[in-house]
Amino acid sequence: MATSRTSRRIAALALLALAATACASEKATGGGGEAAASGDGVKTGPGVTADTISIGMMTDLTGPYASFGKSLTNAQQLYFQQVNAAGGVCGRQLEAVVRDHGYDVQKAVAAYTEIGPKVVAMAHVVGSPMVNAVKQRIEADKMLTIPQAWATTLLGSEPIQVTATTYDIDMINGVDFLAKEKGIKSGDKIGHLYFEGDYGESALNGSKFAAEKLGLELVEQKIKATDQDMTAQVAAFKKAGVKAVLVSVGPRQTASLVGVSLAGGMDIPFVGSNSAYSPQLLPTPAGPALLKDFYYMTGGAPIGSDLPALKKLADDYKAKYPNEAIDSGVAAGYTAAGIVVDALKKACESKDLTRAGVVAAHRSQSSWGQEYGGTMDFTVFDKPASLRSYVAKPDKDALGGAVVFKDASESDLVKEYQVPVG
Amino acid sequence: MSKSTLLWSVALAAAAVVIPFYLDASWLQDGLFAMAAAIGAIGLNLLTGATGQLSMGHAFFLAVGAFGYVYFASVPAEGGHAALDGLGLPTPVAAVLAVLLAGAAGGLFSPIAARLKGAYLGIATLALIFIGHFVMSNATPVTGGHNGRPVPPLEVFGFVFADTPDAPLVIAGVPFGALERLWFLGVVLLLGAGLFARGVLRGRPGRAMNTIRDHEIAAGVMGVPVARYRAGVFVLSSMYGGLAGVLIALVFQQTVPDYFGLLLALSYLAMIIIGGLGSVAGAVIGAVFVSMLPRLLTRYSDALPLIVQPGQEGVGAAEAAQILYGLAVVVVVLFLPGGLLGLVTQLRLRTGRRIASAPAAKHSLTPTPETRN
């Protein structure tokens, strides 16, 4: 009895296997990788149907950059909603496909495999390790991707668009700012506290270059994202007798550094990278120290600036997400969404909404984004899109916790600088 | 081999062959991660489950395997910030060497492993993860530093396990890309790894290992060379880790030091506990459970109650998966001493008794660690 049941089951399985190879599967017929022309004469590819355009976001909602990732995602959803309300792009509605990678490379790779085939572009990807992990595939897919990280390792790839400046450019402009306005002169020592990895090392390239050019001595301190207490680092800086400190770490470490330094009588200027500051730190005990002599460099205008486009964005954002805090992710996300949508619009004009068409359209723009406070040149991809950095200063009352201290400018130093690529 | 085992084998084999023809790339990738995890978990189960040596540093040996493969197989290249070294060996040779290297790393650690017991061993192996991460981040020419480096695809007798857009491979109308090809490699490796481990466990060494776990001194008195066995199992388990690392690297196409961290090591422990300690099937079940759970929840988050879409207030899919897998560990230890495998065996025994008078399974599948010493 058992034998007959077994053989029956095996027969059934064999049939199943046969069916599998015979009619194959959706996979055989679908694929969807090939470009096709749709009814309106626009060439389309993956992620674009007759009435929708799907755009991916690979963000961090549960990891260390969760607050940033949330602001980015919200701001981009807001942008898409506004575009859709105005009729969409190319007669199609925009649809966001969001995946949370929690700042985990493996999850990011898995997320790309999952949503990559279904979207036409990536409106943001948080974290340069994550972008690097899927870089080869982004290039093979010709997927226009806006990383929310500003390391130089992300340059040199046609479909990947780093917005505005890279970390090294910011640091060079920062050292220039210190020399011009904070009295740092040849022979002085300056410190640089930085994270291991792309972010810190890109920034360090810039500070090394600037320090050499200006005859400064650079005191390096490398830390990890898990380090919280900067007492030992401050002691090292103090021992070296630094006159200013550059900061390319996370907001928590910045707060600890600045707080400990000031408390220990080291009353010197601090200049941070754009990822070193977060308005959430102002209510903590480190708040007063941050308000004193801390500045951060950023390629994109802070949302607390006077630009009308950003003021409108702040109002719209508050109306849609009344309970959410406003931080640098809002402006950064909104701008990145704008880049993608403008590329799509341009691609629509030339009737080619395939991924390659979108990248080509994007790369045809040489000055983008005046209304967001900085022009970016998208025609080259082995250089940063801009060399101008704002100097921003924390402010308790300003929207997003910061105001523009010095308008965006390009230092003379940075013009001589050769950006390392890849 | 009993009839039902045969049936299961045939069914699994058929499924393994058919799956790449139906499921899309992301499912295959999840499946491949699960297979790699299963290989690693089998190795850990030999060490922790069968021999009773707590290792919290398994992720380190995965890293050795992954980076070893990349280093052996890559051609030296000029990177962005620093030059990358490599030996440029044929990829299958590189893979074998990487596994051996992981074994050697385990061998180097075994003087420490041989001296320590229980919790001390566990936390000493924990040090491997932190020290390993430090070395990987600093040895930029070998590992690519914090960013990691790309993984050269495996090539066996001219057959490349990668996407080949110029010469696409199409079988039965289905385009065979990297993941479809790797799928079959994964199946073969897992099968080999599983059968070998089963041979070890069911033979003389397996009984010796279990005796060491249950009562080390008794084992020594009975003539088991305890120290040699402990070191040997440590090396073998490291090699399994190395193999899993190579497979993960091939699937990833990029190796990153951060991935091989504490969370990964802990998840391997969770796998063998959830699946069932001390057996091959337990390790596989646990690996599939732990590695597929977050993906299933993420993918069907819109259909599941209580789980919110990304960006909304509430429990997200990733968090729900974390909580579920933490709970699973606790529940299994409290209520299912044999793990999920034990549950399956029990259910089969019960239904078997009801349906037919056929004799129950001949051998006990799991040597559980719950035997009192």
Place this chain on the structure above:
Amino acid sequence: MITFIELLVNGISIGAVYALIALGFVVIFKATEVVNFAHASLLLVGGFIIAKTHESVGFWPALLLGLAGAAVLGALIEFLVIRRANVVNHSVLAIVTIGVDIVLTTELTRQIGTEVLALGDPWGSQVLHLGAVNIPLARIAALLAASAVIAAFLLAFKYTNWGVAMRATAEDAETAALMGVRRGRVSMGAWAVAGALAALAALFMCIFPTPGLDRTVTATAMKAFPAAILGGLDSTTGALAGGLIIGVTESLVSGYQGELVFLGRGLGDVAPFLVMIIVLLIRPAGLFGTRELARV
């Protein structure tokens, strides 16, 4: 020299905080022979309660609430999980605590969300100036509080009934039970004490010079593992010594990173583990741990 003194004092005070955590491990290990990987979540709970309540009830009551909350959680883990797990292999119990930790940490970090929570301590960012040496007041408070608590604990361990019962259980659980020691009570008490110690440690880990409580606090708790192990898992003196060794090592290695750069950057994080491995190579049961003697 000034730098050295600053780093040393700082290391000692961080070390004292590590010692608090390590002491918790040791107490739990002595009472139930479990290595508690859920310790990080006890820390998080304590800190979270202090952070959430200090605004409405004031700092000191909030601290008491935090201590009590973490103690209750510890006792609950013992009562609901550890006691009920019918396992002889203690490695399995250690893995169960990993499961508990994953559940608690995930939920707590979700609650904390993306905020950085201040704990409302009275020391703020004040600094004590002793000549040229500057030491944050919070660090001094940490050192004093930790020393006082550890001293009180060691005395209690030696002279109170609970301490005697605990030591008896650790020595020989069955005989202790036969002598009328209630094992359940002893082990639950141990978990509660460990919880309270962890909450106190959480306070000092999250105030100045660190900006506040957030989801990354659990990572710092990891450093107490080598502290407990290198001192010897079953020795209270060992926890103290281990904590101080780890704290000072970490502080000095990070502070002199510039001079140690040939060893690679970021050495401060691994130094505790390297020290631990070296100690274990020489003394497999830690500095003060009892060597397991085999009787055949």
